[in-house]
Amino acid sequence: MPTPYTALLAQLEALADCELAGECLHIKAQLPHTLKSVDVERPTFGLVLHGSKRITRDHQTVHLKAGDVFLITGRCVVDAFNAPDADNGRYLTMTLHLCDEVLSAARILWAQPLRRDEARVVGLPIATLADSLHHWSQALHRGHYEQARVTLVQIVIWLCRQGYHSLLAPPPQRLADRIHALVAATPARPWQSRDMEDVLNLSGASLRRHLAAEGTSLSQVLLNARMGHALQLLSTTTLPVKTVAARVGYRSTQSFNRQFAARYQLHPADIGNQ
Known part of the structure; x- marks a missing residue:
C-alpha cells in the first residue's frame, strides 16, 4: 500500500x-x-x-x-x-x-x-x-x-x-585501522608481516608491540578486513561464494566458509543472494 x-x-x-x-x-x-x-x-x-x-x-x-x-x-x-x-x-x-x-x-x-x-x-x-x-x-x-x-x-x-x-568525535588514531585500510583496498593480496613493515616503516617487533598495545594482532586485523569485505560482497552482489572467497584471498572455499562462519556465526550461503 x-x-x-x-x-x-x-x-x-x-x-x-x-x-x-x-x-x-x-x-x-x-x-x-x-x-x-x-x-x-x-x-x-x-x-x-x-x-x-x-x-x-x-x-x-x-x-x-x-x-x-x-x-x-x-x-x-x-x-x-x-x-x-x-x-x-x-x-x-x-x-x-x-x-x-x-x-x-x-x-x-x-x-x-x-x-x-x-x-x-x-x-x-x-x-x-x-x-x-x-x-x-x-x-x-x-x-x-x-x-x-x-x-x-x-x-x-x-x-x-x-x-x-x-x-x-574524532576517532583515535590506531595502527590497526591503517593496516585494515590497506588490506581492505586489496584483500586478495597475500599480505605478510614484512609487507606491512615496509609500508609502515616499522620493524616486525615494533609492529607486533603496537598492535598488542591496541589489543589485537596482525593476523586478527587481516582476518577482520577480509571478512568485512567478504560480508559486503555477499550482501551487495550475487557473486558466487567461491568468487567472493577468491576476491578476499582464499584459494579454498571450504576454508573461507569456516572462517566466515566462525566470524559471524552464519554460513555465507545463508544470506541467500548467490
Whole structure:
C-alpha cells in the first residue's frame, strides 16, 4: 500500500544504479539471517527500504521496518538480523558510511563543545529527515555531487543538534585501522608481516608491540578486513561464494566458509543472494 514516502523510498532505491552514489551500499538478502559481531568502523546512516531489520549493541536493540531510518553514531560492534518482506520476499537496506570529508566539514561548522558519549544505535522515523533525503538523492541523480555532500553535512549537523555528539568525535588514531585500510583496498593480496613493515616503516617487533598495545594482532586485523569485505560482497552482489572467497584471498572455499562462519556465526550461503 502506498505511503506518503513511497516515492522517496523508490528514489533512494534507484541510487543503486547511480554512479555518484559509490559510498551508498544497497544491502540485499533473500533469506532471513542473523550476523553476529559485525564491526562498524565509522558513523553509519541507513534506511530500510524492504523487509525488516534488528540491530543489537550490548543490551540495546533497535527494531526497524521499511521506511525507518537508523543511525550508528560511531565505531562499535553490533549483531544484525535481516528479514525479507513477507509479501514480496525482498530485503533491501541502504547504508551510508559517513566519510571523513563530510564529518570534518560538519566539525568545522558545528564549532561547539562536544559532549563525550559512547556510540549508540538509534532508530528514527523517516519523516524527520524526508526533505533532506529527497534533496540528497535528487542531487546525486542529477550529477550534483558537491550539492549532495553539502546536504549530508547538514544532516550530520542536524543529528548533532538532536544530541548525537559522538558522530563528530574524532576517532583515535590506531595502527590497526591503517593496516585494515590497506588490506581492505586489496584483500586478495597475500599480505605478510614484512609487507606491512615496509609500508609502515616499522620493524616486525615494533609492529607486533603496537598492535598488542591496541589489543589485537596482525593476523586478527587481516582476518577482520577480509571478512568485512567478504560480508559486503555477499550482501551487495550475487557473486558466487567461491568468487567472493577468491576476491578476499582464499584459494579454498571450504576454508573461507569456516572462517566466515566462525566470524559471524552464519554460513555465507545463508544470506541467500548467490
